[in-house]
Amino acid sequence: MSVLAIDAGTTGVTALVVERDGSIAVKGYQEFAQHFPRPGWVEHAPEEIWQAALEATRQVLKVYDAAQLEAVGITNQRETVMLWDRETLAAPRRAIVWQDRRTADLCTRLRDEGHEPRVRDLTGLRLDPYFSGTKLMWLRENEPHTWALVESGRYAIGTVDSYLIARMSRGTYHATDVSNACRTLLFDLEAGDWSDELCDLFGVPRDALPELVSNWGELAVTDPASYLGLSLPIAGVAGDQQSALFGQTCFDVGDSKCTYGTGSFVLTNTGATVERSDALLATAAWRAPSGEITYASEGSIFVTGAAVQWLRDGIQIVGSAAETQAVASTVDDTEGVVFVPALTGLGAPDWDPHARGMIIGLTRGTTRAHIVRATLEAIAFEVRDVLDVMPAVSSLRVDGGAAANDLLCQIQADQLGVPVERPTVVETTGLGAAFLAGLGAGVWSSTDDLRHTWALDRRFEPVGDRAAADAAHARWRDAVQRSKGWAV
Template sequence: MSILSIDAGTTGVTAVVVTPDGQIAAKGYQEFPQHFPAPGWVEHGPEEIWQATLEATRAVLAQVDVGELRGIGITNQRETILLWDRETLGSPRRAIVWQDRRTADICSRMRADGHEDRIVELTGLRLDPYFSGTKLMWLAEQEPHTWALVQSGRYAIGTVDSYLIARMSRGNWHVTDVSNASRTLLFDLSEGDWSDELCGLFGVPRDALPELVPNWGELARTDPQAFLGLELPIAGIAGDQQSALFGQTCFDPGDSKCTYGTGSFILTNTGTTLERSDAGLLSTAAWRSPEGELTYALEGSIFVTGAAVQWLRDGLQIVGSAAETAAVAASVDSTDGVVFVPALTGLGAPHWDPHARGLIIGITRGTTRGHIVRATLEAIAFEVRDVLETMPGLASLRVDGGASANDLLCQLQADQVGVPVERPKLVETTALGAAFLAGLGTGVWSSTDDLRDTWQLDRSFSPATDRSAADAAHERWKDAVERSKGWAG
């Protein structure tokens, strides 16, 4: 008895098989290309996402007994929006990715027209290019011929989860869950459903949107002719950050986690209470049970953390791999005053400035790649601190995602936030969360208490007793952030 979990991330797709004891029995991974057609624009080819999903899954199926699989969990990069033909499943254009900033002017226009307060009230979000609604408005304005086929019912609209489910089921299912829907600017957070008012405001036909289903249960079913011979229930769905919250077994109000991925995302479970933030945090749906109970969360969204490390590797080419950064950063005792603000796609929480741009300041003739790499790791820790300072009462922080394997980063993070940082033995908690959801949906696990029993601590990082150096570095960071704001405005 095991679960196939598919994590369709921003730069690649990971497939894992999770056993009843919460361990990963097999893993496959496939990157897919990133497309940058204009400054600030980020796109993905839907077919490239699908092929990466097939390759990652094919790799993992070769390592396990397929007959033991009981269901499939899907988790995905959120806010990325796709269109596809309901009959052929082909896509008329590339997906517009959550990182894409092309709709900054639309956001400014809607803000000037007085819509932001109502949008915040209904969605728990804010007017920012990050979210899906303005991406769809841009498509309607800039690509009217494509949009006409959305309005006629030929093209479906969806997030990555709904696209993959359509492909896996040969178009028989068009569904999503509340965690993905709540990131579109089209979802009424209090009502727990698509909003006719918001669909009207953004000009999106409600009929083009997916049906909302619970986060676990038999939600859809794969077609063996479409998906590698598998005929299994798709039994768990969640956007990647809510999935990581579930995978970290943060089931009680107040439980918090930070996932280090392409960006970093801090979520705190607020239970059945819809809490609002005045400090730049987002209110969001965490998950909905088959009985209809909706759990909420507060979220701090940081756009670029792991992507900054990827830029060091691919853009500057000063490291050969992400894993190399710990050793390179440790080759120097400090950054010698170098500060890197990785606002490569603007700034997210708590600043929310789409016009901010990346900045490296404090460079001298003595600056080496070690200083820049260390400044990159410090920037990640600073960004997370900025968000957590708006969440009082934090006792500890559970971390996950690829960069959490970096001991230096975890120690820097503990020093900055002043509470223990706890890393589980299994840091693939995004994929694990989707597996947990699917396992609840198929009876592999009977309750969240069963899931808690699978969580194991790898290491706890304690903050430095004297935080004066950490505080001084953070003050210098805040100065640099202010200098980065409004650059592209």
């Protein structure tokens, strides 16, 4: 018995086959294009995401018997908004990605009008371009011809999960779950449903939104003519960070994880309680078929892995992400160089969409190794900033691509002053989707059954001088303050 997981991330789609013991049997991956039509704007072509999902799945099916699959689970980049034709499934425009900053002025306008306290009370979020509601409001105000077809009922609105469900099922289902819905600014967190009040505020017709379903169970069924001959229940779905929390088996209150991806996201399970904070976000983690919602506190960091990608593609000082550990290890420290990777503004805990990236402390002696090491340190500093405003943790479970970097994990432990634990399977975003789908299809009987699949790869204990770690972090905080408000 095995489960197919589709992890539709920000830069590519991964397909995993997860066995009953939690191991990954097969993996496929396909990148898709990033579109930057203007400074601060980030878009994806929905069709390119779908084709990447198909190609990643094809790679799996070439070497794995589809007859062994019990179900499919979906996890996805959150907050990215898409429109598509309900009949043809064609998208009338590119998706506006979670990283996109075009609605910064719109957020300021709504804040000046006094809406933020009520929005935060209902959603657990803040008015920031990160979230979907202002993106939809921007479309309504700037693309009226497209929006008219939303209001007429021809175009559906959704996040990446609901788009993939529609494509896999040939348009039969228009559905999402609470972990994605709660990131739209249109979802009442404690009521567990779309909010008419918020839909009115942002001008979004409720009828255009997906049906809300639980995170596991028989949620939809794939159409074999649309999805490579597969007829499987879509039995699990969750936004990527909540999926990683599930994949790390963080089922108890206080359990915490950090996923190093395009951005980095620290989540702590808060159980049945919505924990509100000025610096952090309250979010729905998952909803059981019984209707009970588990919540989490989240610190969202927008650019971490994307900073490494920028080193590779933007300024071309490394050939691959894997090379960063070797390059950074050639120097003992950054010699005062600090990189603030606010390439799309700052997320938690600073929340400044007008901040921009900055490298400071350069001298004639600065080399690429110092800049690469400063990038790894920046990732660790950003995570520390979030954990400094969370309840104290005794250890931190890490996952995502950059978790394979031993130097980063050690720097992280040194900065936090607590152990960092890396599991044997760091693809926990896809693993969480598989676990959810497996619960829904009966591959696993309970979350207790899933706990036994988690295995430790390496535990990084903090070492070195605590005072030196704190001084480095203080220098980082000084640089962060200097980066703020640059794009106003």
